[in-house]
Every structure is written in structure tokens, then in C-alpha cells.
Amino acid sequence: xxxxxxxxxxxxxxxxxxxxxxxxxxxxxxxxxxxxxxxxxxxxxxxxxxxxxxxxxxxxxxxxxxxxxxxxxxxxxxxxxxxxxxxxxxxxxxxxxxxxxxxxxxxxxxxxxxxxxxxxxxxxxxxxxxxxxxxxxxxxxxxxxxxxxxxxxxxxxxxxxxxxxxxxxxxxxxxxxxxxxxxxxxxxxxxxxxxxxxxxxxxxxxxxxxxxxxxxxxxxxxxxxxxxxxxxxxxxxxxxxxxxxxxxxxxxxxxxxxxxxxxxxxxxxxxxxxxxxxxxxxxxxxxxxxxxxxxxxxxxxxxxxxxxxxxxxxxxxxxxxxxxxxxxxxxxxxxxxxxxxxxxxxxxxxxxxxxxxxxxxxxxxxxxxxxxxxxxxxxxxxxxxxxxxxxxxxxxxxxxxxxxxxxxxxxxxxxxxxxxxxxxxxxxxxxxxxxxxxxxxxxxxxxxxxxxxxxxxxxxxxxxxxxxxxxxxxxxxxxxxxxxxxxxxxxxxxxxxxxxxxxxxxxxxxxxxxxxxxxxxxxxxxxxxxxxxxxxxxxxxxxxxxxxxxxxxxxxxxxxxxxxxxxxxxxxxxxxxxxxxxxxxxxxxxxxxxxxxxxxxxxxxxxxxxxxx
Ligand code: ADP
Numbered sequence: 001x002x003x004x005x006x007x008x009x010x011x012x013x014x015x016x017x018x019x020x021x022x023x024x025x026x027x028x029x030x031x032x033x034x035x036x037x038x039x040x041x042x043x044x045x046x047x048x049x050x051x052x053x054x055x056x057x058x059x060x061x062x063x064x065x066x067x068x069x070x071x072x073x074x075x076x077x078x079x080x081x082x083x084x085x086x087x088x089x090x091x092x093x094x095x096x097x098x099x100x101x102x103x104x105x106x107x108x109x110x111x112x113x114x115x116x117x118x119x120x121x122x123x124x125x126x127x128x129x130x131x132x133x134x135x136x137x138x139x140x141x142x143x144x145x146x147x148x149x150x151x152x153x154x155x156x157x158x159x160x161x162x163x164x165x166x167x168x169x170x171x172x173x174x175x176x177x178x179x180x181x182x183x184x185x186x187x188x189x190x191x192x193x194x195x196x197x198x199x200x201x202x203x204x205x206x207x208x209x210x211x212x213x214x215x216x217x218x219x220x221x222x223x224x225x226x227x228x229x230x231x232x233x234x235x236x237x238x239x240x241x242x243x244x245x246x247x248x249x250x251x252x253x254x255x256x257x258x259x260x261x262x263x264x265x266x267x268x269x270x271x272x273x274x275x276x277x278x279x280x281x282x283x284x285x286x287x288x289x290x291x292x293x294x295x296x297x298x299x300x301x302x303x304x305x306x307x308x309x310x311x312x313x314x315x316x317x318x319x320x321x322x323x324x325x326x327x328x329x330x331x332x333x334x335x336x337x338x339x340x341x342x343x344x345x346x347x348x349x350x351x352x353x354x355x356x357x358x359x360x361x362x363x364x365x366x367x368x369x370x371x372x373x374x375x376x377x378x379x380x381x382x383x384x385x386x387x388x389x390x391x392x393x394x395x396x397x398x399x400x401x402x403x404x405x406x407x408x409x410x411x412x413x414x415x416x417x418x419x420x421x422x423x424x425x426x427x428x429x430x431x432x433x434x435x436x437x438x439x440x441x442x443x444x445x446x447x448x449x450x451x452x453x454x455x456x457x458x459x460x461x462x463x464x465x466x467x468x469x470x471x472x473x474x475x476x477x478x479x480x481x482x483x484x485x486x487x488x489x490x491x492x493x494x495x496x497x498x499x500x501x502x503x504x505x506x507x508x509x510x511x512x513x514x515x516x517x518x519x520x521x522x523x524x525x526x527x528x529x530x531x532x533x534x535x536x537x538x539x540x541x542x543x544x545x546x547x548x549x550x551x552x553x554x555x556x557x558x559x560x561x562x563x564x565x566x567x568x569x570x571x572x573x574x575x576x577x578x579x580x581x582x583x584x585x586x587x588x589x590x591x592x593x594x595x596x597x598x599x600x601x602x603x604x605x606x607x608x609x610x611x612x613x
């Protein structure tokens with residue numbers, strides 16, 4: 001077992017202990033704002049369910065006494081006088097029926113709330129995910145938080161609320177029992193309370209331990225979920241089959257389970273052993289109380305009816321004490337889990353950005369000034385000392401080996417990441433100062449690992465311009481420019497064809513077809529004045545690529561076009577070419593200038609040109 005991180009150690013147990021109710025208020029608020037009527041119904045039913053047991057016990061004692069009284073009357077006078085007994089029996093039956101109705105009603109209210117609350121919390125989690133930075137998604141520690149929140153926290157608020165109400169119900173019952181029992185002896189009340197305490201402490205201790213286990217395990221659980229997705233999803237199935245990886249991955253999956261199971265088993269065994277031992281203490285207290293009550297009855301201090309009542313109260317009281325304490329233990333556990341939800345929800349989102357809607361030098365285009373960038377946790381910078389200026393109407397091609405920093409440069413330009421040093425200006429204004437929406441609208445990017453949405457073909461094109469997401473006319477125009485129209489028209493339902501295997505009748509596209517969809521997506525962004533294509537044409541033949549770039553150049557005549565490509569036939573068309581190596585600019589200029597300089601670009605160009613000949 002891994003050693004606990006200090007912050008997860010006993011500190012959280014102590015803090016947590018004070019904080020048993022720390023999140024209860026928030027959970028109650030959550031339930032209240034989710035459905036007021038159901039919340040009120042739950043409170044009313046809980047109070048009713050809490051009061052009824054004492055009422056039943058009390059009526060029960062009246063029945064016994066009435067029976068004894070009627071029997072004596074019969075012995076003395078020979079007359080049967082049963083009316084009081086019948087009415088009491090009827091009353092008790094009514095109370096018992098009400099108890100059942102209250103329990104049903106409670107469980108109905110709970111299951112209705114469970115559905116609503118689960119949905120609400122999941123929406124909260126996803127809503128928050130929308131505000132996160134890309135860097136946060138790539139941060140494994142943060143990802144653990146998200147996983148934990150998604151896995152457990154959505155069921156915990158309701159569980160906390162159910163337990164809070166359970167505590168309320170048991171508390172009400174106990175108070176009413178105490179009210180009746182105190183007439184017998186205050187010591188009996190004390191005995192009742194003391195019997196439950198040891199079990200309670202054991203319960204909280206083990207809840208804390210279970211929670212810490214759960215926290216440490218986030219990376220393992222994540223690996224398990226990942227393997228599940230590799231083994232059970234169509235996008236990996238091909239390779240898993242052909243490389244025969246299934247058995248190996250499944251073994252890895254089993255090993256993780258075995259390790260986790262061993263820990264679970266240890267904890268469960270200890271938890272139950274302690275629970276049994278401490279529960280026995282409670283039984284001893286209970287039967288001590290029985291003996292005492294019996295002795296008092298024989299001594300004539302209480303009636304037979306009272307004896308039945310006190311015995312009942314004692315038994316039920318002990319049950320109520322232990323369920324109340326168990327509820328507190330469970331609330332403690334729920335609070336710990338909820339802390340992970342709120343930790344996630346309260347995660348600060350990246351730096352606030354500016355509100356500028358336009359730059360100080362409209363028409364200046366993009367400038368990089370001494371930009372360095374180091375990925376969080378990486379040893380070496382991905383970009384160093386980048387200086388660059390691209391004006392509207394100009395095009396820029398980025399050239400360089402894999403890993404030379406081309407994509408990173410685009411990620412910085414789109415503010416998915418922020419430079420470690422230096423600054424990036426758009427129309428004379430630092431990217432940081434731009435309003436988020438405005439910036440997103442102005443820049444359109446198609447990455448090489450563009451998303452393949454399992455939605456309609458048309459929607460896959462429409463995602464390029466959120467405001468024209470459903471606009472079939474725009475889909476068609478964009479598809480024609482991206483050369484996707486030919487094959488889309490041949491699909492069974494044209495633009496309404498469902499893509500992806502997750503859904504019925506979903507079609508799969510070839511790599512090249514997908515790239516044409518991605519290109520069409522780029523052409524959807526008519527209003528963006530900076531368009532970036534990050535190698536989306538690699539699977540398209542060179543002739544088609546050239547045609548696509550014709551369209552692209554027309555589209556971007558007065559805008560900025562940035563292209564990443566390994567095809568020099570495309571690259572040479574750009575006004576500026578930037579050759580990157582290991583995060584640095586090694587050459588920069590037009591095709592003619594770079595050819596004349598006879599450096600790396602010229603060498604690579606000649607090499608590729610020879611290959612084509
Ligand atoms: P290119 O697009 O030129 O192939 P990238 O810009 O993707 O190169 O990568 C540049 C460098 O940054 C590489 O060394 C790569 O390993 C590293 N890198 C890329 N993405 C990340 C990331 N999300 N986290 C850490 N390092 C990264």
C-alpha cells in the first residue's frame with residue numbers, strides 16, 4: 001500500500017471530524033434548491049416517521065394494561081368489557097399503517113430526488129469543466145480530482161441529506177423515547193446512550209480510512225477506466241485485436257483489481273470485527289436493561305403494561321441510538337467525499353482575461369515578441385525566443401520536424417496556453433487583454449488531431465461556426481470548398497447521416513474523408529480573420545491538397561492564413577516560411593529567399609522535389 005500523502009493523513013481526519021457538518025448545509029441547500037416541494041415532503045414525513053414508534057409503544061402499553069384490567073373485571077364480575085381494548089388495538093393498527101405509509105413516502109421522495117440531484121451535480125461538474133484551461137486537463141493531479149468528483153460525488157449529496165434526515169428521524173424518536181423512559185429512570189436513558197458510543201467511534205475511524213484509500217487510488221482507478229475504454233471501444237479495437245494486446249491489458253486490469261481488493265478486504269474485515277465486538281457491548285447493555293426492568297416489575301414498581309412499553313422502548317431506543325450514530329458516521333464519510341466535489345468545483349480557473357473588443361493598432365495582425373514557452377513539468381522549453389510578424393493578407397507556413405514546436409506555437413497564438421516569457425500581440429494588443437469571445441471568434445484553427453464527433457455529418461462541419469451549427473446551406477458551401485461535398489452527397493442520408501459506431505446506423509469515414517470534413521469545418525469560419533490549418537491534409541492526395549489551398553487562399557485573401565504542412569508544394573505558396581528546430585526559428589523568409597540562402601529549407605525542398613520526380 002502506498003504511504004499516505006501528509007495532507008491526506010490524520011490531519012484531514014481531525015479537520016474532518018469538526019467538519020462532519022461542514023458540507024451538510026451545502027448539501028441541504030442543494031436539495032432545497034433542486035426541489036422545494038419534495039424537500040418539504042421529506043421533512044414532514046421524517047418527523048412523522050420519528051414520532052410514530054413512541055406512539056405505537058405507548059398505545060401498546062395501554063393495550064396490555066387494558067387487557068389486564070378487563071381480565072380482572074371478568075374474574076370479579078363475570079362480565080366481558082372489551083370496547084376499550086378494541087379501540088386501542090384499532091388505534092395502534094392505524095399508527096402502524098401510518099408508519100408504513102411514511103416509510104414508503106420517504107423512499108419515494110428519495111428516489112425522485114436522487115434522479116434530479118444526480119443530474120444536477122453532473123451538470124455542475126460538466127459546467128465547471130467548460131471553464132477549465134487546457135493545461136488543467138493535462139494536469140494528472142487535477143484530472144484525479146475530476147475523476148473522483150465524477151465517480152462518487154454525484155451520489156453523495158443525496159446520501160448526506162438522506163442521512164441527515166435519518167438522524168433527524170432517529171433524534172425525534174429518541175427524544176420521544178426519552179420522554180417516556182425518563183419516568184422509569186434517568187439512568188436508563190444514560191445506559192441507552194452509552195451503549196452506542198463505542199460503535200460510533202469505530203465507525204468514524206473506519207470511514208476516514210476508507211476515504212483515504214479512495215483518494216490514494218485515484219490514479220489506479222483512472223488506469224482501470226482507461227483500460228476499460230481501450231478494450232471496449234471501437235477506436236482501439238482494431239489495434240488491440242491485430243496486435244493481440246487484449247489478454248495483456250485484461251491482466252493488467254485484473255492486477256489492479258486484485259491489489260485494490262486486498263486493501264478493501266482488509267479494511268472491511270477490520271471494520272466488521274470491530275463493529276461486532278463493540279456491537280456486543282450494546283447487546284449486553286440492552287439485556288442488562290431488560291433484567292432491570294423485569295426486576296422492577298416483579299417488585300411491583302411498574303405495571304405489566306409499562307414493562308412491555310419499557311422493554312420495547314429499550315430495544316427500539318438502542319436501535320435508534322445505533323442508527324443515529326451510524327448516520328453520523330456515514331455523514332462524516334459523505335462529507336469527506338463531498339469535499340472532493342467542492343474542491344473540484346472551487347478549483348480556481350485560469351487567470352481572468354481582459355475585455356478588449358478591438359486592438360490599439362487595427363490591421364497590425366499578429367506579433368510574437370521574444371516568446372518562450374515551457375510546458376508545465378517539462379524539462380526543456382518547447383519554444384525559445386520566437387519573434388514574428390504576420391499582417392492581414394499574408395500567409396505563413398510553419399516547417400519543421402515532429403516535436404519542433406509548430407503546434408505549440410499555434411496553441412499559444414490561440415491562447416490555449418500562455419507564454420512563459422515574452423508576449424503575443426493581436427492588432428497591437430496583448431492577447432491577455434482580449435475578450436475571450438472576441439478572440440475565439442477571430443481565430444479559427446483546425447488541429448491535426450481534430451475532434452471526430454459522433455453526430456451528423458453536417459453537424460461535424462457546422463461545429464466550425466457555432467452560430468451556424470444547424471445551417472444546412474452553410475454546411476453545403478463549406479463542404480464544397482473543403483472538397484467534402486462529393487462523398488457526403490453519396491452518403492445514404494447526405495448531410496443528415498449519423499457518424500460513428502456508438503449509434504445506430506452510424507457510418508464510419510476514412511481518414512482522408514475525415515480530413516475533408518475538418519477542412520470544411522475551417523471553411524465554416526468565414527468571419528474569422530486568422531485561419532490556421534495544422535496538417536489537416538496529410539491523408540489527402542497532393543492534387544486535392546493543392547485545390548484545397550487554392551480555395552483557402554481565396555478565402556484568406558484579406559486575412560491571415562497559417563499553415564503547417566510537410567508538403568513543400570503547399571508550403572512554397574506562403575508569403576513567409578518559418579523553419580523551426582527544437583523550438584527555435586532557424587530560418588525565416590519567402591520561398592525564393594530561403595532557396596537562395598541554400599540552407600536547411602533549400603536542402604529539404606530539393607530532397608522532396610526529387611522524390612516527386
Ligand atoms: P510539432 O507540432 O512541431 O510536431 P509540438 O509543438 O507538438 O511539435 O511539440 C513540441 C514539444 O513540446 C515536443 O517536444 C513535445 O514533446 C512537447 N509537448 C507537446 N505537447 C505537450 C504537452 N501537452 N505537454 C508537455 N509537452 C508537450
